Amino acid sequence: MVDRREKLERLRAAGIDPYSRGFKPTHTTVEARALLGEGDRTTEEVALAGRMMVKRLHGGSAFADLQDGAGRIQLFAGRDILGPAAFELFADLDPGDVIGVKGPMFRTRRGEPTVEVHSLQLLTKALRPLPEKWHGLKDIEIRYRQRYVDLIANPEVREVFRTRTRIITGLRTLLDERRFVEVETPVLQEVPGGGHARPFLTHHNSLDRDLYLRIALELHLKRLLVGGFERVYEVGRVFRNEGLSPRHNPEFTMLECYEAYADYDDVMKLVEDLMVASAKSAGRPLATAYQGEEVDLTPPYRRARMADLVLEHTGKQAVGNELNDLFEEHVEAKLRQPTFVIDYPIEISPLARPRADDPRFVERFELIILGREYANAFTELTDPVDQRARFEGQAAKRAAGDVEAHPMDEDFLRAVEYGLPPCGGLGVGIDRLVMLLTDQPSIRDVILFPVMKPEA
RNA sequence: GCCGGCGUAGCUCAGCUUGGCAGAGCAACGGUCUUUUAAACCGAUGGUCCAGGGUUCAAAUCCCUGCGCCGGCACCA
Numbered sequence: 001m002v003d004r005r006e007k008l009e010r011l012r013a014a015g016i017d018p019y020s021r022g023f024k025p026t027h028t029t030v031e032a033r034a035l036l037g038e039g040d041r042t043t044e045e046v047a048l049a050g051r052m053m054v055k056r057l058h059g060g061s062a063f064a065d066l067q068d069g070a071g072r073i074q075l076f077a078g079r080d081i082l083g084p085a086a087f088e089l090f091a092d093l094d095p096g097d098v099i100g101v102k103g104p105m106f107r108t109r110r111g112e113p114t115v116e117v118h119s120l121q122l123l124t125k126a127l128r129p130l131p132e133k134w135h136g137l138k139d140i141e142i143r144y145r146q147r148y149v150d151l152i153a154n155p156e157v158r159e160v161f162r163t164r165t166r167i168i169t170g171l172r173t174l175l176d177e178r179r180f181v182e183v184e185t186p187v188l189q190e191v192p193g194g195g196h197a198r199p200f201l202t203h204h205n206s207l208d209r210d211l212y213l214r215i216a217l218e219l220h221l222k223r224l225l226v227g228g229f230e231r232v233y234e235v236g237r238v239f240r241n242e243g244l245s246p247r248h249n250p251e252f253t254m255l256e257c258y259e260a261y262a263d264y265d266d267v268m269k270l271v272e273d274l275m276v277a278s279a280k281s282a283g284r285p286l287a288t289a290y291q292g293e294e295v296d297l298t299p300p301y302r303r304a305r306m307a308d309l310v311l312e313h314t315g316k317q318a319v320g321n322e323l324n325d326l327f328e329e330h331v332e333a334k335l336r337q338p339t340f341v342i343d344y345p346i347e348i349s350p351l352a353r354p355r356a357d358d359p360r361f362v363e364r365f366e367l368i369i370l371g372r373e374y375a376n377a378f379t380e381l382t383d384p385v386d387q388r389a390r391f392e393g394q395a396a397k398r399a400a401g402d403v404e405a406h407p408m409d410e411d412f413l414r415a416v417e418y419g420l421p422p423c424g425g426l427g428v429g430i431d432r433l434v435m436l437l438t439d440q441p442s443i444r445d446v447i448l449f450p451v452m453k454p455e456a
Numbered sequence: 457g458c459c460g461g462c463g464u465a466g467c468u469c470a471g472c473u474u475g476g477c478a479g480a481g482c483a484a485c486g487g488u489c490u491u492u493u494a495a496a497c498c499g500a501u502g503g504u505c506c507a508g509g510g511u512u513c514a515a516a517u518c519c520c521u522g523c524g525c526c527g528g529c530a531c532c533a
Contacts, residue, residue, distance in 0.1 A: 003484060054483095054493080061490035078490060095483070108491045132467040132482045134494050139467080141525045153467090196533050242532045243457090324533065348533050366533090376533085404533085442526095453524065 004094065004127045011125065016089065018125035023100030025049040028070035033113045036105040048073065048115060049100040049123065051152065052093050054133050062091050066101065066115070067155070074114040075101055086120050095133070096126030096152075144450050157445075163282050164434045164446055168235060170281025171255060171274055171428075180231040180257055185220035187213060187237070191409040194218030194351070197240040198403055200250075213239035217256040218351065218425065219412045222380060225258055225423055226415045233257035235430065246442040247372065250451050253430040262424035263379040264363045268340055271367055271375050271426065272299035275338070282437035290370055290436050293336070301338040301367065306331075309341065319360050320347045333371040340365045344378075350390040350406050352378035374433060377426040384416040 011018045026047040027035065035042055050068030052075075060079040065072050079087040093099065103118035130153065131137035137153040144150075150157050172182065190209075192199035194216030203210050217234045224232045239251050259266065275297050279286055286298040310326045311317055313334065318326050323345050335341070344364040346354055352362035364378035381387050390406075391413065397405035434446040444450040 056492050056495050057489085058492060058495080059489040061492080063492050063495085065493080074493075076491070080490080106491095108493090110491075110493075112491090112493070114491085129466045129483055134482065135468040137467070139525090141463090142467090144525090198532085240532070243530075245532085246527080248532065321533095328533080344533085373533090404531095455524075 004125070007092070007094070008125055008127070011122070016122060018122055020121060020123055023047070023049055023121050023123055025068075025100065029066065029068050029073035030070040032073055032105055032115065033071075036107065036113045040107045042105040045102050045104050045118065046115060047100065047102045050098065051126075052097045052099055053095055053130070055091075055093060055095065057091055060087075062087070063114075064090070064093065066099070067152075069158075071155075074108075074112050075117050076106075076108070076114045077117040077120070082117060082120065089122065090117065090120055093122070094126060094129070096128065096130045097122060098124035098126070141452075144444055145452055145455065147448055160434075160438045160440060160446060161448060163438050166281045166283075167278045167434055167437060168253075168255075168430060170277045171430075172235065174274060174277045175231075175233050175257060178231065180233045180259070181229055183221070183224060183229070183232050183234055184236070185214075185217060185224075185234060187239075189214050191219075191407050191412075193407055193409045193412065195238075195240075196348075196404050196406065198242060200239045200241050215240050216427065217254055218427070219409060221256055221258045222420060222423070222425070223412065223415045225260055226418050226420050230260040230421070231258070244451065246444070247432065247435075249431065249443050249447055252443070252447070255428040255430055256426060258380070258423055258425045260421040260423045263422070264342070264365055264377055264424055267377045267379075267424040267426050268301075268303070268365060271340075271377065271428075272301060274428070275299070275367075275374075278433060279437055282434075284437050288437075290439055291441055293370060295337060295370055295436075297338060297369075301340050303340045303342055303365075305343045306341050306345075307343065307361075309335075320345045324348050332368060332373075335368040336370055338367060338369045341368055349378065350394050351381055351387075353381045353383075354386075369436065372432060373429070374436070375426060375428045377424065380420065380423045380425050382416065382420045382422055384413060384420075387416050388413055 008018050024047065029048060029050065032046045032048055035044065035046060048066060048068065050066045053065045053067045053072065056063040062077045064075045066075050077087055077090040082090065100121040100123055101115055101117045101119070103116045106114055106116050108114050131149065137143060137150055142149060188202070188211040190211065192212035192215050197215045199212040199215050201210055201212055215238055217236055217238065221232050221234060233256065235253065235255050237251050238254050241250065242248060244250065276286065276299065279297055287296045289295060306327050307323060309331045310323055313331045314326055316326060342365040343355065343361040346360055346362050349362040349364050352364045355361045355363055362378060366373050367375040381390070391408050394406040395408050398407065431443050431446050435443060438446065440446050
């Protein structure tokens with residue numbers, strides 16, 4: 001750091017702006033390599049910009065690797081070609097400096113496609129040294145706290161996040177093709193509903209009013225179905241005031257979609273299509289593996305009633321909360337291949353439609369893969385009288401001290417009283433889906449800036 | 457919140473068991489070298505051993521407390 005600051009002053013004294021601008025690249029490193037193709041030399045010059053990563057000096061010549069958003073390419077500088085002043089500038093560069101170079105492409109004796117540097121511009125002087133070139137950056141704490149360094153030092157990390165974007169784009173494309181309308185609904189909410197979680201509390205100063213950060217998207221999207229949007233979806237951040245783990249970050253990304261005149265059987269088919277589309281977007285075969293365990297995402301997925309699964313694994317017949325507890329304790333982790341667990345107890349599903357043939361259960365499913373939940377969906381409850389009764393039941397639990405029981409939402413009830421068409425709804429945890437499709441072990445590996453405690 | 461592991465140079469890591477001068481490679485610095493690619497070679501430099509306290513003639517090393525990171529549990533339908 002001290003050395004680099006002194007170098008900065010030396011550069012300025014020599015009339016070189018260490019934070020210059022105006023350089024316009026004509027090619028990426030990948031395009032430059034393609035321009036050379038199988039040839040030995042191009043007559044055309046390329047202009048490349050990026051970060052100088054490593055430098056190999058050989059007296060009157062010098063090599064360096066330039067990294068840009070597309071990849072890396074080798075640079076060659078010769079004193080006879082560049083002239084003494086520019087050559088000294090090149091030789092004096094530090095790993096991490098952002099530079100622009102111009103020159104033709106050629107192939108070295110060893111066959112490496114290389115830019116023959118005919119001119120050089122220092123664009124940004126780096127004051128901090130990069131992590132080691134061979135071992136790279138492994139320290140997990142620095143990787144998460146200083147993601148910018150991780151992204152420089154570990155290009156495969158960039159690829160994970162590019163894949164994340166491709167997956168989300170693929171999901172949007174499929175929903176758009178099916179005439180779902182993407183919408184945005186409030187993050188700041190008076191009533192944090194639609195899920196079962198402790199919310200974050202914040203405060204609006206000029207209204208002098210407490211507001212919550214949303215824990216789900218559901219209730220506003222269903223209001224939009226009341227309003228006449230027949231197919232809506234939102235990809236958005238939700239916030240849950242809970243502990244951290246390799247599968248939990250306090251803010252994470254949900255996809256929720258709602259379709260009028262559909263039920264949970266239709267939604268299961270949609271989920272299968274979304275899984276196939278997202279695997280394709282990620283460039284993953286459907287028969288794949290996660291952290292060394294084989295998993296086959298080829299539809300159709302097994303469908304099994306929760307009560308049947310619990311009976312199969314425990315020999316016990318149960319309903320209500322007990323059924324769900326038995327499922328979570330004894331069954332969920334054992335479901336490795338994709339499985340739609342269907343027909344949840346009504347007690348834990350205050351927004352779902354009861355089964356006509358057995359009102360102890362609702363038309364709800366979760367998609368479980370490798371013991372983890374990837375989707376949660378149901379045929380929505382549209383009966384406003386039943387919905388009010390469910391909320392009142394939850395309010396009683398809340399009064400009894402259950403901080404996660406669903407809060408009363410009078411405005412949502414009013415909307416349902418105007419008439420919510422029969423519909424199916426779906427929620428997908430995007431981060432966990434990306435983990436699966438990029439084979440990353442921790443949710444922090446698919447969130448650019450995960451929540452951390454303050455630095456020591 | 458509870459339990460366990462980890463924290464040493466900018467980076468990657470030894471050293472800790474059994475207390476005795478703070479180490480290596482890479483980066484950075486000086487030098488040789490005009491097609492190398494983990495460039496090579498020569499030289500010199502670089503430390504709050506996470507922080508604080510204790511035991512001891514002597515602590516990176518043993519003990520206690522705190523902080524951070526990782527994993528597990530709890531929480532998270």
